[in-house]
Amino acid sequence: MATFMPGTLSLRAAGSSIASLFHQSILTVNSASRSPLTFCRLQRLQRSVVSTASFHSTPKCHLYRNTEFEDEKPKKIGKVNLVPPNWLKYNDVVYPPTEPGEPERPAEICHSRFQIKYGTKKMWYLAQMIRGMSIDEAIKQLSFHKKKGAAHIKETLEEAQEIAVAEHNVEFKSNLWVCDSFVTKGIVVKGLRRHARQRYGMIHYRYTNYFVRLREGRPPKDYYPPEKTGHDLMADFIKKQRARRIMYGM
Template identity: 35%
Template sequence: MLKQLGFLCMKMHSCLEYSLQLSAHPSISLLQISQRYRGTLYPGTNVSVEEAWKRRIQLRQPKLQCDEQVQPKLYYAPEWDLEKRHDGEEGEAHPMIGQDVMTPEKWNYYNKIVWPPNYVSPETGLPLLRQVYYCRESVHCSPKRMFMACHLVWRLNIDEALEQLKLQRKKACMILRQVLTEAKKKASEEFHVEFPSDMHVAEAFPIQCQIVKGYRRHARERITVTRYRYINIFVRLEEGDGPPMKKRWEPKNGWDKMKDYYKYLRERCIEYSI
């Protein structure tokens, strides 16, 4: 009962705080304050989360290279050694051999990029949110099973993802839960994210790094080759809420399908007509 009363007092205190902010800033509407209180606004803006993700999804529309206009971006990043191989092997670096595979060194390199304060993306007009890149190397697990676990928590809130993985008593889910816990801890301790629980899993995927072959002896002196697969798990946490859908494009509703069907009917033609 005391906990419930304390929770009500906290809610009343927060409502009083927002009412004082309203009196101090009369230009802010009551709707925006309620949306900001509920967490439905994009962080740092007065734009709703749905509208912000619509802008970001527009960048995925395919464009011809001749029509594409690349906006200049300002950031600082340390020098990348082009003559060094970043796949863990010795020898000369070749731009077309073994350089297109994501490695832990490339993934952690994104943490070293420094953007200007309050930087606004020129494509979307939205401020860049804080991101945390984390990787765990050489995990003995099947990449196919880990892919299913990563797809389960993709675009979910970090706390909700941990709860979902806790209910799945599988090896891949247990390993991924540890990785997400370490990534959340890294966000709060190293990157000083004030509210790491408000972040969502923007990316999570495994990549096979090596295969160790072993031998298994059967009856009648038969021997088979056993492959022990090791993977690297890559995780990217991003501030704010994720998009409402899990697919690349937003699924169409009944009205959109009806418009497509009407368009198909209007574009019909009679063959061999005048």
């Protein structure tokens, strides 16, 4: 039958501590007896394990990229333009003075609105509808239109009308007509829609850019060239036939 002896645990603990001290002394002796090359290798291994902080620098040309200054609105978000890069430069063109006897050059005002949350194909119908209209008639027609994009075009026309009077010395704000009106494709943001059985569908959130140019004066009678009548087509055909030449003939 086993008997309990109080001194056995203390002897075992003392023996384990003595063994650990002896083991550490053997490791120190072995490390001291190693060659300097082995010691350097150990230092390299330890150095590779420790992660050191690294400093990253940015080239000078990228320091102010996509920076939003307080006195300026952001012009880009990544690679997407928020302001037209070249369209508004037409407002800065200075023409030479007209010669005596020549008709006075009408003022032209270019304006735009970028990244409108509306489909490009839907906006195109509204943009081509107001071409050749006077500014008041265009605003009136857009105010009665049921499409949502009409509100964006109407606001853009009103902004261009104010710019014409304030910055381009247009005397009467009603003495303007829509010379150019067109749209371009903006950014397309892609999203996902969940379907049944763990399937997904792609959603496209489309944006549109709108451009307009107003010209001073009355609108023309025909914005697009009128369709030719039968007599006009016959006259063009006869003129073309009489202009024929036989190549390398006498």
